[in-house]
Amino acid sequence: MQEFILGSDAMHSIMKEIDQVAKYDVNVLIMGESGTGKELLAKIIHLQSPRAENPFVPVNCGILSGLMFEDKLFGHEKGSFTGAINREKGCLEIADKGTLFLDEVAEIPLENQVDFLRVLEDFQFIRIGGSTPIKVDIRLISATNKDLRNEVRQGLFRDDLFYRLHLVPIYIPPLRKRISVIPKMVDRFLDQLAANHKKPKPTVKLEVIDIFSRYNWPGNVRELKNLVERVFILNNHEVINVEHLPSDFLWHFKDPPRMMNLEEVKQSAETKAILNILHRVGGDKKRAAEILDISPRTLRHKLNKYNIKVDRKGEPVRQDKT
Numbered sequence: 001m002q003e004f005i006l007g008s009d010a011m012h013s014i015m016k017e018i019d020q021v022a023k024y025d026v027n028v029l030i031m032g033e034s035g036t037g038k039e040l041l042a043k044i045i046h047l048q049s050p051r052a053e054n055p056f057v058p059v060n061c062g063i064l065s066g067l068m069f070e071d072k073l074f075g076h077e078k079g080s081f082t083g084a085i086n087r088e089k090g091c092l093e094i095a096d097k098g099t100l101f102l103d104e105v106a107e108i109p110l111e112n113q114v115d116f117l118r119v120l121e122d123f124q125f126i127r128i129g130g131s132t133p134i135k136v137d138i139r140l141i142s143a144t145n146k147d148l149r150n151e152v153r154q155g156l157f158r159d160d161l162f163y164r165l166h167l168v169p170i171y172i173p174p175l176r177k178r179i180s181v182i183p184k185m186v187d188r189f190l191d192q193l194a195a196n197h198k199k200p201k202p203t204v205k206l207e208v209i210d211i212f213s214r215y216n217w218p219g220n221v222r223e224l225k226n227l228v229e230r231v232f233i234l235n236n237h238e239v240i241n242v243e244h245l246p247s248d249f250l251w252h253f254k255d256p257p258r259m260m261n262l263e264e265v266k267q268s269a270e271t272k273a274i275l276n277i278l279h280r281v282g283g284d285k286k287r288a289a290e291i292l293d294i295s296p297r298t299l300r301h302k303l304n305k306y307n308i309k310v311d312r313k314g315e316p317v318r319q320d321k322t
Contacts, residue, residue, distance in 0.1 A: 066112070
């Protein structure tokens with residue numbers, strides 16, 4: 001967890017805030033790009049809280065919807081649906097007396113947001129197929145890589161749920177905005193790797209650190225950590241030089257690929273936006289058109305023009321090349 005307190009004034013400020021908020025059972029919303037370490041920060045809050053001896057239960061909301069979401073959170077009774085051969089506890093029950101961490105909370109479908117909001121009102125729920133209310137005592141921490149206020153404005157996220165989650169917001173800046181911490185992070189990662197793999201720790205040339213400092217790190221801390229581990233595992237040199245870095249990483253410092261023209265940029269952006277909205281509204285094209293502020297006819301035109309295919313749930317249909 002040391003990467004959160006190395007070098008950066010922004011991270012020192014965040015850690016001071018965490019020292020205060022961890023003591024109290026208030027909802028925390030952690031915001032930041034993918035790979036910045038939101039789950040790790042949630043664990044730090046949990047471990048510094050009075051609930052530290054109890055479970056920390058993470059839930060990836062980005063892969064759940066409908067009955068799967070309900071089952072994951074609430075659990076089910078035996079025989080409540082096909083395949084329910086035993087009673088199963090949900091994450092709410094498992095996290096009792098501890099912390100429930102909802103990652104990618106912006107991805108919770110609208111229909112499931114209603115169910116979850118009811119739980120937050122009195123921390124009480126009923127298993128699928130059950131009839132007996134179950135009360136739990138949990139601390140809730142959420143995380144998102146999206147602008148939840150913007151999601152609310154677009155009608156993709158309930159404002160009442162937003163204000164429940166947004167009691168204490170914490171923003172983690174991307175790695176590209178705290179480049180000064182990279183040398184210490186690399187050193188820390190190598191210490192961990194050397195200990196874990198029982199292999200001598202190499203030194204790193206300044207030229208390598210310079211290249212790391214010039215890279216944009218779209219995958220943030222996770223990408224840096226993965227790259228350092230890859231180099232460590234694949235090399236047995238006492239010193240890491242530029243030539244030891246993977247070619248697919250060094251490629252970013254060569255001539256850039258062909259730039260898209262304006263029409264291609266527009267198509268890429270519109271395709272991404274349409275697919276995202278259709279996914280969020282479960283394939284409801286009329287609702288998607290309303291959110292995109294275009295007519296259903298215009299939406300149909302763009303779907304055909306960009307060859308966008310989705311199933312009834314709004315999931316993209318793979319286009320097999322022949």
